[in-house]
Amino acid sequence: MTAPRPLAAGVRIGHVHLKVADLARALDFYCGVLGFTLTQRYGTQAAFISAGGYHHHLGLNTWESLGGRPPPPGSTGLFHTAILYPTRADLADALRRLVAAGVPLDGASDHGVSEALYLRDPDQNGVELYWDRPENAWPRTPAGELAMVTAPLDLASLLATRA
Known part of the structure; x- marks a missing residue:
């Protein structure tokens, strides 16, 4: 090929x-x-x-899909829709909205290049809400390659972020 x-x-x-x-x-x-x-x-x-x-x-x-059920685990399909927020403060606002509405998180991660919240919509579709750090702040290896990670995201710190 x-x-x-x-x-x-x-x-x-x-x-x-x-x-x-x-x-x-x-x-x-x-x-x-x-x-x-x-x-x-x-x-x-x-x-x-x-x-x-x-x-x-x-x-x-x-x-x-009217009245339908989500696909069972082990099925192919959409893993999640990722929604990019322009700033950390905007992501913090999204988290405050989720908390106020009682929407549980599946996870929250710091990937080095971004911070992300993971959740499910009412139909159990995966949703990622995230913001990207500026590119000059992305972690890199000594060779210059991206060094993304998956570390726990400090939600209290995120909630303390103001516009």
């Missing part, structure tokens, strides 16, 4: 579309708890939500 030509530097993930069992419940979580904005709705079957005015970052639909 010949090496494929790399993608253009500007290519990015535009949105993620999730199957959900209950659209209202999903909107309550993504808009009510996390703070996304509803940009368009297709009746009771689908909705598109955004952060910062983009047409949509997440699509939510019940076309094939």
Whole structure:
């Protein structure tokens, strides 16, 4: 196999579309708890939500999943959707929202390059909320390669972060 030509530097993930069992419940979580904005709705079957005015970052639909159950462990599918926050203070605000809504965390990690919160949405889809440290602060090996880690994240320190 010949090496494929790399993608253009500007290519990015535009949105993620999730199957959900209950659209209202999903909107309550993504808009009510996390703070996304509803940009368009297709009746009771689908909705598109955004952060910062983009047409949509997440699509939510019940076309094939109305009333459905999450896939069982050991199944293939989406591991998690990662939502990037611009600053540590913004991630701290997200944590405060989760705490206020009683949403439990699956984990919280300091990866050296980023700090991340891991949780599940109401349909048990994995969600990562994170912020990236400035690139000049990323840990590197003596050879200059990234040296990402997975260490516990100090949630009290994160909550103490203010804008």
